[in-house]
Amino acid sequence: MSAHKMLAEVGCHIQANCGFPAPGLNSFNFKPIFSVGSFGFTKPMLLAIICMVIVVGFFWAAFGKPKLVPGKIQLIGEIGYGFIARGIARDVIGKKGDKFVPFLTSIFFFVWLMNIMSIIPLAQFPVASRYAYPVALALLVWITYMYLTFKTHGFKGGVKNLVWLDGLPSYMVPLIVFLEFLQNVILRPFTLSVRLWANMFAGHMLIVMFSVASWYLLTPSIMSAFAGGSFVMAVGMTAFEVLIQFLQAYIFTLLASIYISGALEEGH
Amino acid sequence: MLNLLAEAGPQNPLIPDTSELIIGLLCFLIVFGVLGKKLLPNIQKTLEERHDAIEGGLERAASAQAEANRTLEEYKAQLAEARHEAARITEHAREQGSAIIAEMREEGQRQREAIVAAGHAQIEADRRQVTTVLRQDVGRIATELAGRVVGESLEDNARQSRIVDRFLDELDAKAVETQGAAK
Numbered sequence: 099m100s101a102h103k104m105l106a107e108v109g110c111h112i113q114a115n116c117g118f119p120a121p122g123l124n125s126f127n128f129k130p131i132f133s134v135g136s137f138g139f140t141k142p143m144l145l146a147i148i149c150m151v152i153v154v155g156f157f158w159a160a161f162g163k164p165k166l167v168p169g170k171i172q173l174i175g176e177i178g179y180g181f182i183a184r185g186i187a188r189d190v191i192g193k194k195g196d197k198f199v200p201f202l203t204s205i206f207f208f209v210w211l212m213n214i215m216s217i218i219p220l221a222q223f224p225v226a227s228r229y230a231y232p233v234a235l236a237l238l239v240w241i242t243y244m245y246l247t248f249k250t251h252g253f254k255g256g257v258k259n260l261v262w263l264d265g266l267p268s269y270m271v272p273l274i275v276f277l278e279f280l281q282n283v284i285l286r287p288f289t290l291s292v293r294l295w296a297n298m299f300a301g302h303m304l305i306v307m308f309s310v311a312s313w314y315l316l317t318p319s320i321m322s323a324f325a326g327g328s329f330v331m332a333v334g335m336t337a338f339e340v341l342i343q344f345l346q347a348y349i350f351t352l353l354a355s356i357y358i359s360g361a362l363e364e365g366h
Numbered sequence: 367m368l369n370l371l372a373e374a375g376p377q378n379p380l381i382p383d384t385s386e387l388i389i390g391l392l393c394f395l396i397v398f399g400v401l402g403k404k405l406l407p408n409i410q411k412t413l414e415e416r417h418d419a420i421e422g423g424l425e426r427a428a429s430a431q432a433e434a435n436r437t438l439e440e441y442k443a444q445l446a447e448a449r450h451e452a453a454r455i456t457e458h459a460r461e462q463g464s465a466i467i468a469e470m471r472e473e474g475q476r477q478r479e480a481i482v483a484a485g486h487a488q489i490e491a492d493r494r495q496v497t498t499v500l501r502q503d504v505g506r507i508a509t510e511l512a513g514r515v516v517g518e519s520l521e522d523n524a525r526q527s528r529i530v531d532r533f534l535d536e537l538d539a540k541a542v543e544t545q546g547a548a549k
Contacts, residue, residue: 126379138385142386143386146386146390146393147389147393150393153397153401154397154400154401157400157405157406158400160405160409161405161406161412162405162408164408164409164411164412165412166412166415172409175409176409176413179406199406200398200406201402204397204398204402205394207397208393208394228379228383228386229380229381229382230382230383230384230386230387230389230390231386231387231390233382233387233390234387234390234394235390237391238391292380295379295380299379
């Protein structure tokens, strides 16, 4: 249970001589549901596991026993699969991308569902706003494309693929090599994970902010008008989040496929 | 970098929680494992089968169409040939028929002529025979008559026939004279 909810529930309103319980990092930290030694099982962990169960469950229902003439669930699953297989893997990587469709499909639907948890009643928390989850995925993407780079080009070619640009004047080489290394090896996984995390973090923060504010302002006075405004904003931001959740899952998957494509390409 | 971030404070949200990292990895790997090992290959196979079924169906339809066209062509060719054959036979029969008719006509003509010729020959032969018989009879009668008249036997054959011929010639001459007078 996060701090702002506790404050809101005890009836802290604007004219009750009570400061605004501004949401902050405390909104993203949860007390463990249960603890085993130093390990605390928290709500985001539970949500991550639920997301896993839902993704596996859905695709099991859709593709467990696939038929030539698809049923409804299979049809929806096929649309999702085709979206990744054709819309991302084929478009970005090409024919060689077929091998990575399972990886990309898993990333997309797992991330998307973790994001959707932000607006599901009772869950109401984007799992990816805990930085560890984007990091876990970005780490796997990093391992994948680094492995592919060296597997495709060998050690020397792989290093060249990561840091080298052809046709540079010699005095630029050290700088560019340094920057390319920084960009391709260090910053990529960082930006990939931070992008997802920051979007989910900010989105959740906005929704919480307006939700808390509408409760805080809800008094039998003119302030209830502002409470109404805040509520409308909260609803609007929630709708907006639906778009962002999909978009961020898509961008994460798209970038992963672009990195894989870069690792497989001949020239750099 | 993580150390730098850590110095920013105990609540720094950019420090990944280790247990969450492990949970996140496990959850994703389970999703990836099940989807990648079983479910997505399943659907990929089904999609290919469906593609085959659709493409195969089209191909089968196309080949059936081609087969039908080929059969139709064959039938048309056979029909044309049969018509041609029939026309040829008819023509042949017509030619043969007219040839037979011409031949028959010619044969008829020939037979008619033969019959007519045979008739003429028969008539001529009869006439000759009659003339000969008549001449002998007339000669005999005339001789007998003359013998009786002159009392002289004209038994001698040579003389007899000479006399008869002369007699007949005289008769002929008389007849011619009589005809000439009648005219």
